[in-house]
Amino acid sequence: MNRGGLYEFVFDPAQVNAALQPIWTSQPELDQIGVFHSHPDHPAEPSVTDASQPYLSGWSNVIVAVHEGKFKEARSWYRETEDSSFQEERILVG
Ligand SMILES: [Zn+2]
Structure with missing residues (x-):
């Protein structure tokens, strides 16, 4: 969806869970710790x-x-709940 230069997307959580379920089942030792998305022509x-x-x-x-x-x-x-504000956290690669 494009609203005056801002793009938005929506998804059905049930569809996301259905897509991830095979991974959770086949690799139970892995934990999902986050999600990512992009901001085209906007700050991160x-x-x-x-x-x-x-x-x-x-x-x-x-x-x-x-x-x-x-x-x-x-x-x-990261934010704990929807009532708290996002706090930046370090990204460590390695
Ligand atoms: Zn965003």
């Missing part, structure tokens, strides 16, 4: 829309800024 910071999504609570939320089709940066954000 939680948007007002992100803040309104209860589903984004309790996960690490990696947001990737893509400017003019090219990767700019990735940052990660």
Whole structure:
């Protein structure tokens, strides 16, 4: 959905769970600890829309800024509940 330059997407949590169920079943030693999405031509910071999504609570939320089709940066954000604000967390690779 495009609203004045802002793109939004929606998904059915049941469809996401159905897609992930085979992974949870075949690799129970793995834990899902977060989700990621991109912000085309916008900063890698939680948007007002992100803040309104209860589903984004309790996960690490990696947001990737893509400017003019090219990767700019990735940052990660966490909030415990939908009533708390996102806090940035370090991304460690290795
Ligand atoms: Zn976002």
